[in-house]
Amino acid sequence: MRLLNRARAPLAAAAAALSLLAAGLAGASPSQAVDHSACRPDGLYTTPGTNVPYCSVYDADGREKMGADHQRRIIGYFTGWRTGKDGKPAYLAPDVPWDKVTHVNYAFAGVDSSNRITVGADGADNAATGMTWPGTPGAEMDPEYSYKGHFNLLNKFKKQHPNVKTLISVGGWADSSGFYTMATNADGSVNQAGIDTFADSAVAFVKKYGFNGLDIDYEYPTSMKDAGNPKDWPVANARRAGLNRGYAALMKTLREKLDRAGAADGRHYLLTVAAPSSGYLLRGMETYQVTKYLDYVNVMSYDLHGAWNEFVGPNAALYDDGKDAELAKWGVYTTSQYGGIGYLNTDWAYHYFRASMPAGRINIGLPYYTRGWKNVTGGTDGLWGTAKTTSCPAGSGLTECGDGATGIDNLWHDLDDNGKESPAGSNPMWHAKNLEKGVLPDYLADHGLSDTALKGTYTRKYDATLTAPWLWNAEKKVFLSTEDEQSVAAKAKYVVDKGIGGTMVWELAGDYAWDASANGGKGQYGPGTTLTTTMYDAFKAASPYGAQRATTAVPKESLDLSVDFHSFPLGDSNYPISPKVRITNHSRTTVPGGAEFRFDYATSAPNNAKDQSGWGLTVVRSDHSSVGNVGGLKGDYHRASVKLPSHQALAPGASVEFDLVYYLPTSTPSNWTVSFGGSTYGLTTDLARGTTVVDPGDGGSGGGTGGDGGTGGGGGTCTAAEWSAATAYSGGQTVSWKGREYRAKWWTSGEEPGTTGEWGVWQDLGAC
Numbered sequence: 001m002r003l004l005n006r007a008r009a010p011l012a013a014a015a016a017a018l019s020l021l022a023a024g025l026a027g028a029s030p031s032q033a034v035d036h037s038a039c040r041p042d043g044l045y046t047t048p049g050t051n052v053p054y055c056s057v058y059d060a061d062g063r064e065k066m067g068a069d070h071q072r073r074i075i076g077y078f079t080g081w082r083t084g085k086d087g088k089p090a091y092l093a094p095d096v097p098w099d100k101v102t103h104v105n106y107a108f109a110g111v112d113s114s115n116r117i118t119v120g121a122d123g124a125d126n127a128a129t130g131m132t133w134p135g136t137p138g139a140e141m142d143p144e145y146s147y148k149g150h151f152n153l154l155n156k157f158k159k160q161h162p163n164v165k166t167l168i169s170v171g172g173w174a175d176s177s178g179f180y181t182m183a184t185n186a187d188g189s190v191n192q193a194g195i196d197t198f199a200d201s202a203v204a205f206v207k208k209y210g211f212n213g214l215d216i217d218y219e220y221p222t223s224m225k226d227a228g229n230p231k232d233w234p235v236a237n238a239r240r241a242g243l244n245r246g247y248a249a250l251m252k253t254l255r256e257k258l259d260r261a262g263a264a265d266g267r268h269y270l271l272t273v274a275a276p277s278s279g280y281l282l283r284g285m286e287t288y289q290v291t292k293y294l295d296y297v298n299v300m301s302y303d304l305h306g307a308w309n310e311f312v313g314p315n316a317a318l319y320d321d322g323k324d325a326e327l328a329k330w331g332v333y334t335t336s337q338y339g340g341i342g343y344l345n346t347d348w349a350y351h352y353f354r355a356s357m358p359a360g361r362i363n364i365g366l367p368y369y370t371r372g373w374k375n376v377t378g379g380t381d382g383l384w385g386t387a388k389t390t391s392c393p394a395g396s397g398l399t400e401c402g403d404g405a406t407g408i409d410n411l412w413h414d415l416d417d418n419g420k421e422s423p424a425g426s427n428p429m430w431h432a433k434n435l436e437k438g439v440l441p442d443y444l445a446d447h448g449l450s451d452t453a454l455k456g457t458y459t460r461k462y463d464a465t466l467t468a469p470w471l472w473n474a475e476k477k478v479f480l481s482t483e484d485e486q487s488v489a490a491k492a493k494y495v496v497d498k499g500i501g502g503t504m505v506w507e508l509a510g511d512y513a514w515d516a517s518a519n520g521g522k523g524q525y526g527p528g529t530t531l532t533t534t535m536y537d538a539f540k541a542a543s544p545y546g547a548q549r550a551t552t553a554v555p556k557e558s559l560d561l562s563v564d565f566h567s568f569p570l571g572d573s574n575y576p577i578s579p580k581v582r583i584t585n586h587s588r589t590t591v592p593g594g595a596e597f598r599f600d601y602a603t604s605a606p607n608n609a610k611d612q613s614g615w616g617l618t619v620v621r622s623d624h625s626s627v628g629n630v631g632g633l634k635g636d637y638h639r640a641s642v643k644l645p646s647h648q649a650l651a652p653g654a655s656v657e658f659d660l661v662y663y664l665p666t667s668t669p670s671n672w673t674v675s676f677g678g679s680t681y682g683l684t685t686d687l688a689r690g691t692t693v694v695d696p697g698d699g700g701s702g703g704g705t706g707g708d709g710g711t712g713g714g715g716g717t718c719t720a721a722e723w724s725a726a727t728a729y730s731g732g733q734t735v736s737w738k739g740r741e742y743r744a745k746w747w748t749s750g751e752e753p754g755t756t757g758e759w760g761v762w763q764d765l766g767a768c
Contacts (some may be wrong), residue, residue, distance in 0.1 A: 017523035031681035035760050036268075042689045043359050043549050043648065043670070045292040047253075047259035051746055051761075057268040058293075062547050062689060063360060064295075064501075066102045066268045067163035072495055072530060072539035073363055073502025075103040075298060077169065080119070080127045080150055082509050088446050091509035093153035094138030097529040098161040100536040102502070104154065105169045105298075109205070111178025114166035115194040116201035117170060122147075127210075147209070154212045165212035167270060168205065177232045178688055183221075183250045186244030190249045198250075199257045200209035206269060207261065213270025213295070215255060219306045220276055221247035222284035223570040232396035241570055244286050253720070255293035268388035271297045274504075277301040277365070278545035279665055283574060287565045287668040291356040292687060297348065297355060301346035307404030307424050308390035308396070312379060315371045317345045318467035318491055320631045325384040337576070337663045339606025345466075346491070347632045348604055350500065354636050355602030356668040359499040359546035366491060366503055368510030368531060369412065370432050370471075372405040372480035373423020381461050381472040382479035405478050406652040408454070409435070411447050411484035432482050433525040435469055436460050441524045452583050462486065466493075466633060499546030500535050503535055549688070550600070550671045551623075551636055558682035558691045560587040561650075563599075563662075563672060570654065576661050578612075586654040586684075589697030595676035596741040600637035602666040607638045613658035615642040637671070652697075692755075716768040726748050734765070741765040 019262035037046065038055035041062040046052055059065055066073065076096065084090025096104060106128070112118040120129040129147040133139035139147050142156040154166050171179060182194040202214055220228045221243040228236055236243070251271070258269040273290070275297050276282060291297060311326035320342030327333060329341050344346065348363050353362045379385025392401040395417030404410070404423030411427040427435075432440045435458040444452045448612040456475030460482075462468070467490045471480040495503060505511075513528020515521035567580040585591060601609060611617035623635020642658060650656050672683040682691050718736035728749040729735065735742055735753060742762040744755035753762040 004040045026067050035748075035756060037760055039266075039755075040689065041295065041355070041361060042547060043292060043687050044295065045255060047256040049745075050256075050259045051217065052259045053262055053268045053662070056262075056266065056696070061544070064546055065163075069536075069540040070102045070163065071542040071544060072500070072535075073103060073296070073504075074101045074539065075105060075363060075502065075504040076101045076505050076508040076532070076533050077105045077504070078154075079107045079507050079509065081551045083127050083131060084133070085131070090133070090136070090444065091527060092133060092136065092139050093150060093157050094136070095527065095695075096157065096508060097532050097536075098164055098620060100529060100532045101142075101164060101508075103167060103212075104151065104508075105504075106154065107169045107209075107507070108172040108175050108217065109168050109170045110175035111170065111182050111198060113178075115178070115182045115197040117168075117198065117205045119163050121265070121448070124490055127586040134559050145210075150208045156199045158210070160266040165214040165270065167272065168202075168209070168211045168682075169215040169217050169274070170202070171217035171219060171274075173219055173229055176217070176228060179218045179221070179250075180232060180235045180243070183246030184239045184242045184441045186238065188239055188245075190242070190246050192249060192253075195246075195253045199253045202254065203261050203269075206258075207265070210562070213272065214258065215270075215272045215274065216251070216254070216269050217274040218247065218250075220281050220285070222276075223574065224284035224570070225571050226397065227281055227284065230395060233250055233397065237590070238677070240284075244568075248290050249287075251290040253478045258337060258608055258624050260606050272296055274298045274300050274365075275353070277304065277346070277352075279343035279348070279352075282352060282665040283577065284571060285665075286568045286579065287666065288325055288353070288356065289565065289668050290354065291361075291667055294357075294361070296363055296501055297353055297357065298363045298364050299346075299349050299502075300506070301365040302506065303371070304344040306371040307373055307387075307402035307610045308398065310386045310400075310402045311375050311516065312343075312376050312382055312385045312387055312402075312479050313481070314466055314468035314470065315369075315469070316365070316367050316483065318487075318494060319347050319465060319632050320345045320629050321463065321465040322628055325379075325386065337608065339608065340662075341604075341606055341633075341664060342629060343604070343664060347494075348629065350498070351633050351636060352604040352665060353602075353667050355600070355666045356549075356670050358549045360501040360544075363502045363504045364491065364495065364500060366505050366531075367483060368505055369426045370425055370429070370480045370482050370506060372409060372427075372478060372479050373402050374405045374409065374425075374473075374476060375403045375425075376477045376479050381459075381470075381474075383461070383463065384469065384475070385479070387477075387479075388637075393422040394420065396422075405480065407445065407451055408449055409476075409478050409480060411444075411449070413448075425478070427480065428510035428512075428527070429483060429531070430510065430525040430527055431514050432471060432480055433484075433514075435480070436482075437525070439524045442522060443526075456627070460484075467491065473680050483531065485530065487535050488534045489538065492535045496538060498540045499543075501545050502539065505532070508532070549686070552671075554671060554688060554691070555680050555682040556691055557675060557694045558684050558686075558688070559589060559591075559670075559674060559693070560693055561583075561585055561591075561674065561683045562685040563683065565668065576663050577665065578659060578661045580657050581648065581660050582655050585652055587649045588652050588695050591644065591654065591674060592676050593642045593644050593646040593649045595650070595674055596641055597643070598639060598641050598673045598675075599669045600639050600671040601635045601662070601669040602636055603638060605638075605662045605664040605666045609640055609660065609662040611639070611642060611658050611660055614645060615658045617658075617660070640669075640673075680763050720768075723753050725752070736768060739767055741768045 036054040039058040082091035302316035373387035387403040389403040391397040393416035405425030458471040517523030607622040621639040723735040723737040737753040748761040
């Protein structure tokens, strides 16, 4: 796969602004006139030959524009099933805190049997497109739209809050089944026809219903057996060997089709994913090489402990405390190769993705719901105790599981395959706050609960090392993992301090507010905006998020070399993690034997990576060199060095490979350099901002020596007119400049040929 990035120089932002002004004066459309690569986020792939309108969403530093009081994202999932039609409380678009959030993800659309996106058949009962709520304040339909339902109301409120973006989320736990067959054939090969059908339908869907982009929640394209919804295992397990390839093809296709649609529409469409945080799942997702196609990733840094097993612990701990009972059982803290690193926490998951993305393109997940167990034994106030049973929910695929809390401790009770309550301790936070306060709320019957007695005391506990609160009922031996203002404020501070892009919430309907009886209220907690407001207040005056992937200086010149990771052993055989790393030379310069390659990999893996190919891999810098990660990983990267064998040059068009071994998952290593002949270059595989592609071995621009030499262009005669900074050129016009010919891809003025990069306005036609 050839991946090129010939990004603009730092002055490109100013040139883009001048081009926009000139376009307005000339009557050209801005999307045609502006070189939008000036606004492209660091590391984001651009569809070849497409002038993606990045500046419609991003500023000149590649940061998302979200409004003056939103320096970080607050992304809220809004579910389609809380309609109120079932007698339970509704959560509708008027309930969304539009002034506090930056993005709303509608959950969920699915993939139908013909590989197209779907929210079901149109009709008055379709919550997304047909349902109405007469008499509900704020839920009046906007007559501008031909459809009704949630989609009408989302667009209605978005008009009132134009800085808020909406995305359609596809998949989820219950609706990921269609991804497996749409993207991957039964023999494990890529189903490109199915992918194309889905992508075309998804782009049309986004445009039809006024969304700003697409969020993919595919649970899960991993090679680990029995991952995801047990109902999907018969289809998914047979395809495990090919799921990563299908996922990569899906995301690349979506990126390219959204880019082309955006170029035509003059607006950039977002592509995001909800990504797992489990080290187990991520181990089978190779190095998550799709991050380059994503505007940002929403890390599902919750469900780290739950009633699928007996280990009682936090739903969404920020840090490891070195005492996680599940990790301890499997020897994670005592196996030396793991470096004592605990991987069931938000900090670890963030650092996993930091390998391949700037901090600002990562959002951490927060749960507005609980998970919990009953009959807990051991631990400290239940923490790191156990609760085990063999009475597992029908359809769970489990013969042993955790003894999940039920009844009044499981308000959002789902049903198993036999129609019985699935024990999970799953509650909206507003219900957990009523339990904590000892309030018997008035809504219990609406949720099908007949046993409404409060037994025992739900005492709030908090562990500062984990940054995790919970409720402990000593009489009932019930443990409910919670979130509240203290934990959310601490996580918001973490986001600000690390330069992270923001937070993602599942789901908005779980947030709470106190309805005071003194003000004529019910004297109980109900749905509200307390936690969202806590984040908003922490983010509104924060410094801009981190927009650059590298933490040290990177070369301003790059060679056209790509790096990919392949041949991962599958599933449980993938330990230690041992892919082949292939480096391909797309330039005209020979990289000589003995050249040194360096790259960064995430501190989510310990600093003991090695190679098995005689390239002499060494870790030359470690941002986190201590054993364990109690209180968090102290830095982002380990920097590794490998050298081409002295007898093995990398010629133009050729590839070389080495075998890499590491012991905990990391997303794709980045910040590559190659050094030879006294010069150091970046690699275009990083898609970095502000670099210039050079070809020192072909006499192209830029410094550096080595390879096959060369000092200049051809010796022919240029026939095209010489470029002039004062002339406006339209797409297709050809000019000559400094011994080379160039063709304009779109309208331009004042942009010097040879400086705009391959994805810029001028196409280099070669020497003349």
